[in-house]
Amino acid sequence: MFKPFLISLSVLAVWSTGAAIAPAANDFEDELLSVDSAALGTNANLPWSEPVQINDPFEGSFVGVFDRHSFFGSLFNTNVRIEVQSLWTRDSIRILSIIRDRDCVSLPTRVATSSRCSEFNNSQNIIQLFIKVGDEVLEITGQSSTFSVSDSVAAALQNAPDETISIRLVSESGESIDSEIGEETVKAWKTVYGAEAIAENALP
Secondary structure (H helix, E strand, O other), X not given: XXXXXXXXXXXOOOXXXXXXXXXXXXXXOOOOEEEOOOOOOOOOOOOEOOEEEEEEOOOEEEEEEEEEEXXXXXXXXXXXXXXXXXXXXXXXXXXEEEEEEEEEEOOOOOOOOOOEEEXXXXXXXXXXXXXXXXXXXXXXXXXXXXXXXXXXXXXXXXXXXXXXXXXXXXXXXXXXXXXXXXXXXXHHHXXXXXXXXXXXXXXX
């Protein structure tokens, strides 16, 4: 059972079993924009929501798509801004959940206001990821905000309809954060998780 934290106004996607099979990611590598690092949170100018060729100095070259979603909420007297960044590749999904709090506590009305405000960033350690694809919920367990992608998960993502997809993140402390993956990123999954890419990954 999760401890509820924040719920965003997510749109539940409708499952489409007749989605077309997209070509493998390798077929697009020569045409994709190149990115020099797979790191999240360090580059605000990433090409969000489009398939890219990632050339990381530590991890090598591979195809992926970066996604970012921000939303606001409140917790007690705290105004909270959540930013969820993610990187979707054939082998793994990486999540960076950043909480930016602005805590303002004021005196009651009719009393001279004396506000105390502070801002800080807090990155959560995500250990469970839920992806809602139509009536199916994909549940993936990971470590340090990184999740391995099985063939069955890759196939489900590759066949996801071109609509906004709801996701739920569960932190190590048991808090849950509801977010979403935008339609353009979902379209890019067809490149990243193409049928031929799944087959190539399964070769010994």
